[in-house]
Amino acid sequence: MNLADCSSHSATARLLHFGSPGAIYLRRFVGSLHVGRCGSNPTHVKTLRLRSNPPKTLTVTAAMASEAELAASAKIIDGKMVAKEIRDEITTEVSRMKDAIGVVPGLAVMLIGERKDSATYVRNKKKACESVGINSFEVRLPEDSAETEVLKFISDFNDDPAVHGILVQLPLPKHMNEQNILNAVSIEKDVDGFHPLNIGRLAMRGREPSFVPCTPKGCIELLHRYGFQIKGKKAVVIGRSNIVGMPAALLLQVLREDATVTIVHSRTQNPEQIVKEADIVISAVGQPDMVRGTWLKPGAVVIDVGINPVEDATCPRGYRLVGDVCYEEARKVVSAITPVPGGVGPMTIAMLLSNTLSSAKRIHNFQ
Ligand code: NAP
Numbered sequence: 001m002n003l004a005d006c007s008s009h010s011a012t013a014r015l016l017h018f019g020s021p022g023a024i025y026l027r028r029f030v031g032s033l034h035v036g037r038c039g040s041n042p043t044h045v046k047t048l049r050l051r052s053n054p055p056k057t058l059t060v061t062a063a064m065a066s067e068a069e070l071a072a073s074a075k076i077i078d079g080k081m082v083a084k085e086i087r088d089e090i091t092t093e094v095s096r097m098k099d100a101i102g103v104v105p106g107l108a109v110m111l112i113g114e115r116k117d118s119a120t121y122v123r124n125k126k127k128a129c130e131s132v133g134i135n136s137f138e139v140r141l142p143e144d145s146a147e148t149e150v151l152k153f154i155s156d157f158n159d160d161p162a163v164h165g166i167l168v169q170l171p172l173p174k175h176m177n178e179q180n181i182l183n184a185v186s187i188e189k190d191v192d193g194f195h196p197l198n199i200g201r202l203a204m205r206g207r208e209p210s211f212v213p214c215t216p217k218g219c220i221e222l223l224h225r226y227g228f229q230i231k232g233k234k235a236v237v238i239g240r241s242n243i244v245g246m247p248a249a250l251l252l253q254v255l256r257e258d259a260t261v262t263i264v265h266s267r268t269q270n271p272e273q274i275v276k277e278a279d280i281v282i283s284a285v286g287q288p289d290m291v292r293g294t295w296l297k298p299g300a301v302v303i304d305v306g307i308n309p310v311e312d313a314t315c316p317r318g319y320r321l322v323g324d325v326c327y328e329e330a331r332k333v334v335s336a337i338t339p340v341p342g343g344v345g346p347m348t349i350a351m352l353l354s355n356t357l358s359s360a361k362r363i364h365n366f367q
Helices: 067-071 079-101 116-132 147-159 178-184 196-203 214-225 245-253 271-276 344-363
Strands: 002-004 010-015 024-028 044-050 056-062 106-112 135-141 165-168 234-238 260-264 280-283 301-304 308-311 319-322
Touching: 079 116, 079 214, 079 344, 106 116, 106 147, 106 344, 116 135, 116 344, 135 147, 147 165, 147 178, 165 344, 196 245, 214 245, 214 280, 214 301, 214 344, 234 245, 234 271, 245 260, 245 280, 260 271
Parallel strands: 106 135, 106 165, 234 260, 234 280, 280 301
Antiparallel strands: 002 010, 010 024, 044 056, 308 319
């Protein structure tokens, strides 16, 4: 049995016959160790003497005393697999639409500037379009382009009947006004869902946004496809950005979902106490391993949006990606969790394709 924490240390222990006192062998031990079964309250507490030098006493809290029970850990919410399912569904729908009315959905993607990460995201979005049969149109402009030039392209795409979705890759160069540019995208083609009218409608009872932002939509889709109940549950969203945290919190509490939502942000006092109450946690912060196992309620469902590079000399690129939630600790406490990578990331692109298809269907009144 491996035990790791998200501090700079890790502990590795082998646990034999939990029921027999003293039968625990420790190669390295740092800090306290809790062993619990997901989704249930601890019912047994044992204090064990460890065969280490110097000897240590360890309190082990366990739900049940069998090895099988102790080996239980969280279900992995496989975003890669779900995203593939969704992309397959989209491929079928795109070809059905083409056969029936001769229309192929089209997505226009604008990249302004030379940021390498943005260029990678745009390339991935174009590849994803190709893989499901959606047409993509790309505009690349240099960093020093004028805002008016960007607005002109947006205006042309707004009028172009072959384009059903328009995406402006963020962040924009500093001299550009993001608000002016996002507001210029026609609300009917705002597949990123960032237009203030779409966000406003999302927040209002009885109004339907034309599009919901892709990342939070992907989080909710994962909860649905895995059959987790949202209605009546306590949800905590960590982070309140316009593109993830805030729309995720709105989505969780809209009439269809009916969760009771608390938002944690950088000025929140005692975030761990608030998170500990949650049945569902969506974290979108951008701080590696910030949410520790001890913050989480046993049996909670965790959707980790964070994508954070951390140095790792053993990886070919010299770094690896981790989430906001300490995965190794969390998976021993919660009932289900998304991995990073392979959780929310693939869902974001799948939702962009889904929004583009929905837009084309709506514009052409195709059911
Ligand atoms: P952002 O705009 O920087 O927002 C971060 C949010 O986290 C802010 O609301 C901030 O609070 C809050 N925050 C910062 N430090 C905190 C702390 N110590 N405790 C509690 N809250 C804290 O980031 P974002 O664009 O939402 O992205 C968040 C993460 O998700 C990043 O790692 C990003 O790479 C990742 N992401 C992933 C996807 C995907 O497809 N998987 C898509 C988008 C983003 P304040 O409002 O008080 O400043």
